[in-house]
Amino acid sequence: MNGAVEDLAAPIKNAEDKAKLLPAFLQVRGLVRQHIDSFNYFINVEIWNIVKANSKVNSDADANFQLVYTDVQVGRPSVEDEFRAATSVTPQKCRVRDITYSAPITVDLQYTLGKEVVKQNGILIGRLPIMLRCCRCLLAGKNDLELAKLGECPLDPGGYFIVKGTEKVVLTQEQLSKNRIIVEPDSKGLMSATVQSSTHERKSRTNIIMKAGKMYLKHNTIVEDIPVVIVFKAMGMESDQEIMQLIGSESEFVEAFTRSLEEAASLKILTQEAALAYVGARMRITRDMPRSLNRTNLAREFLAHTVLAHVPVVEYNFRTKCVYVAQMVRRILLALGDSSWVDDRDYYGNKRLELAGQLIALLFEDLFKTFNTEVKKRATQTLSKPHRAAQFNIINLFPVSIITNGLESSISTGNWHVERFKMDRAGVTQVLSRLSFISALGMMTRVNSQFEKTRKVSGPRSLQPSTWGMLCPSDTPEGEACGLVKNLALMTHVTTDDEAGPVAELLYILGTEDTSVVSGDEINDKRNSLVYLNGLLLGVHSNPDALTKAARKLRRKGLIGEFVSVCQIEGQNAIYVACDGGRVCRPLIIVENGSPMVTQTHLDELKAKTRVWRDFVQDGLIEYLDVNEENNALIAVDEESVQEETTHMEIAPLTILGVCAGLIPFPDHNQSPRNTYQCAMGKQAVGAIAYNQHRRVDTLLYLLTYPQRPMVETQVLTLVGGDRLPGGQNASLAVMSYSGYDIEDAVVLNKASLDRGFGRCCVIKKYTTSLKRYGKNNLRDRLAPLSATDRPPGSRYEALDADGIAPPGEKLVPGSIFVNKQVPSDAALTDAMTGSVTEYRDAPVTYKAPVAGYVDKVVITSNENEDFLIKTMVRETRRPEIGDKFSSRHGQKGVCGLIVPQEDMPFSDQGICPDLIMNPHGFPSRMTVGKLIEFVTGKAAVFEGRFGNGTAFAGDKIDECARALVKAGYSYTGKDFFYSGMTGEPLRGYVFAGPIFYQKLKHMVKDKMHARSRGPRALLTRQPTEGRSRDGGLRLGEMERDCLIGYGASMLLMERLVHSSDAFTIYVCQKCGLIGYKGWCQHCKSGVEVIMEDISVDY
Amino acid sequence: MGSGEDSDGKRSLPEHLERMRSRVEVGSKVPSNSEGVYYSGAYSSMGVDNSLSVSDLEKRLKVKILEKEKDRIVFELIGIDAPIANTIRRILLSEVPTMAIEKVSFFANSSVIHEEILAHRLGLIPLDVDPNLFDYMEEGAEPSEVNALKFRLKVQCTKVAAVPAEAKPSLKYHNSDVFSSMLEWEPIGEQAEVFGSKPPKPVNDDILIAKLRPGQEIDLEVLAVKGISKDHAKWSPVATAFYRMLPQVELLKSIEGADAIELKDMCPSNCFDIEESGKAVAVRPGQCTMCRECIRHGDWEEKIRLSRVRDHFIFSIESTGAIAPEDLFMRALQVLVDKCGNVVERLTESLDVSSAQARASTNKEHLSHLTRMSTGR
């Protein structure tokens, strides 16, 4: 082609092509990549770091003994049988068998015993639950067919664990970033600079506050606040002038700091010795402080290693730390003068996300240390025995269960209780919700923050501008967790730790001068910029622009990590370089000299599959920017808005949304809370769950019988597979008033549509029974097969098969027995101690649900706890009924108010009868214009024989769609001429009608309706039980009582509140008036002459 | 304005009222005059009798078939009121009986489709058999040759030897798709002789019931019984039955030149033509879909008047295939006649209680049948 050369520079022709980058990105990354990446990082890098840091185990008994770990590996997922033989296992098998999908952690080690050195490889130290689709998972790199063969759904994203058969997600945790100075007023309104230091060894929190014009250091370990000048002196900076220079010699600083200097002078602390003594005298002495040191030395230790623990102090050279403290002081002074220096805690650049890998690493580190302590204890025990008979083998002493059980129980309960790191968190993991495909996906992108849910704070809950493009602005729950639980946007990437050493070196090479070689005046010189790396002050640079430019260039060239961020803060004269983990970032197209680097040629290559996502990053066409660096960028939304100064361009504007919001058609036309409601409701929609849904054995499965691909799709929907596993049906909807049963958002359904399968769904419940084993004497529950004559039709035993279990396809009515189990009688249990006769009593498992169901499947299996596990799945097929909840994709939910025969439904000129009628009053106050557009787009799409596109910011044009309607002979407005089905005459208005995607929500009356006249009572209080599941009573509450009082229904009140609630009948002696038994008065000691009267006592 | 007299010597309504009585106006924003006037004395103050006389009806009533296909008929029904036309439509939708599968007995089902769903799918298959040959199955009655049809479906999926793995499932496997044609009729009693050359079968052979893979099988027996769509849509004899009122397009002003061309281009249904003089004329108003495109812009609504003729119905019936569409119409009328008969009977009954009681005892069977028809079981 001749034009090839010009094409190279050709601008992107249309936005659609550019949007193709999104699928390219998601293909390599998937939606849950952040979880998988972090777990891979743990398996491949972090686990070895942890083992290396704790690689030596000694014994107190024998100084010659030493155990050294030389390597660690994580194997492939397997399951151990009784004989400890491992066999490979698939995730599906784990779900069915209620076992853990885990892999062995093995170490290579060598230990010295006397002169002997023993080397051993591949020794098991515990088992690690394996994240699905991580690099060790069986599913990694498999294609769809192979996945199907393993019983796995190809559309399942992975990124969760299977522990004891349940799928558990480690939710992403949001935290304030570590090792960064945050300057803001504290709870008392005093300006303070806070640093949360965190290193592998220590975690501490240091404050510097301004109190009454003087500066103090605040720390947990010291009893009272210490004047900052004394801290400087204790760190060896005795000269006031030097201190002042570090803080800033300008008069404003000097003036503001003088009082602090004076305070130290008035306390007569002038030397380092005196200062250390002062600090030492105010320290809280704890047990784990070395006894050998006196208070002065303790103070020195404290300042070196505990205060600002992340700032390294080598051989008590406090220079760097002094500079750091000085910077903190300087920041406070600046913040006092100019509020723009006050930091914002909620700013997302100050946040770090903790992912599964990091959380598990933390847990593993703790458990591994416990493990080593235990090994040491056992070794000491064994070695200290004077006469050892058996040959000493350390491996036999390995307490494998510590790590295995520790990890397993933490993941399955979600309690991260790590005393060593002062961590106590609950609810870190959650059961993966499999209500619908979307709910599972939505859970994987969820971000949990550490704030208390009950606190009424608005700051952390409100939408931060800095989360643009990183977090979904729509997807957050309503109510107490509002704004605290967030969801990642589509293209967000969460970084993993990158090595800081090389980056620091590079920064020095690029001209950064180490703080130790420059004077305080130079540091604070306006012409110089401070260079921070991961919150550590590295040095100063005289030409910050050049440094920033150079560093970024190197990153684009791939010479430093792609996720290293370089951010220059103008007003602060500082450059922040970061390569730590947990930062959120997102890819953007680089724009240089007013034209985007990605051109049509590149996109054509992408289309031709000669170019993949990675190439875009490697060739410096696209780069990742984190929240901080985004502040330095000028990002254009599209080609048209690119200007001379523009530095970047969005890949697709819709990527600011998350998965759930991305499924909404035309969300850009809706009122924002509606999108939020839909995000919550999409997760409750009944639909298809996974391709393997019929093979799954979940506790509760809701499946739509005829799910349909929506007429109006979005790009996100197709990308995540929502078109292949849809959560609803296309209903032909008429917006009109019909009968009075459609008020308050209720919908009217067409009976013929229901007859034909609209909204029909299956509810499958799991009932697990196990045959338990008692004691050691092989005494256990057993199945009791019945002969055919013992299970006649019509009896409770009818459903049973010859083996005593109801087979698939059998109908269960309430009261039916589906597993005929027998348990050893109590007598037999006691006998079991002696190991003799066994008697059994019937303990059949009965079907208790209120409506009949069919046995869907029966799974008989075993796991390590139960060796005979029977799981019966009972299915119930439901057609929609009055009271079932439906919703469109625009946060417009409504219950079914009426089911109308087809002949009564209105019909149009074309003979179209709506499936569903919705009241137009749902629109004005909700302002869901997106829904109206979905109508028109969907209708037009039907006539054009295509699927509509409702992608946010890039959907079909409404005018074109309306024109298509006209072409098909329909009204431009979307409103059609309808006839009443009842009178046969035309309706008085035109009716807005068309196909729209409707979701059936999981809330169905069948699961909720409940009434009782009399029934069970609680044993203790004799009051009616609570709740539907226990056939409980219905509370006649205060307000209901008020109504009855108001109405004057005194007898009813008497009956409800007095007689029916706690009436109790007792026997009272007619002679003495005391309480007795029936026919006996204990006081009169007689049951003959005394007539016992029963009296009803109401409480 | 006075009321004129037509040729019969009957007084007729003034023009604007006549228009109101006989047309539904289709405005750009909202239709008007949508309800008809049925009260016999509505115009009595003007001396016009609005009552419906049978002779009038006979004179006005016209039926003209417009289109007729195997499963579909479109005809004009002129001269009746909307309630009557609607009654016919409603009966077609819900009360003309057909045969449909009602009971399914499973012997084996290892397909991925659950039994209830499979049964539901089977129920919706239209059966090509005349329901008039059958009685309703009474509650608790045994299936017999007069009230039920029996079909058997026995399919097993097997591998076809020597077909490459990439081939389509339909080639790779035998019976990978279960179609309605696989339902085999099993005559009950004398049925074989009665139906003879035209054995009952599903209307369409290619309705997909289920998909199977090697090793899976479906073995079931179904009973089809007579029923009406009021009970369940599977007994509906029609895919749909509906009518629309005849559209009318009138040009209020003469539209010429560029306007005429614009108008012609505007109409998606090609209702207008341009005469040689350059004037637009509405030549094919019958094609108008009432999309209101021609009156949407500007002042076009002043130039064009869209309306519908209130007593002119274009009726379409789409049969599911069991009963011919024209036959369906007749059956619907029969149901209507029966219903009227029922009403008449009840009326007489209540007027003459004693005689009704006498009749009730002798003709119980007949009555109960009618009652069921009207209450829909």
Ligand code: SF4
């Ligand atoms: S209403 Fe529509 S179809 Fe009818 S004449 Fe006007 S433009 Fe044509």
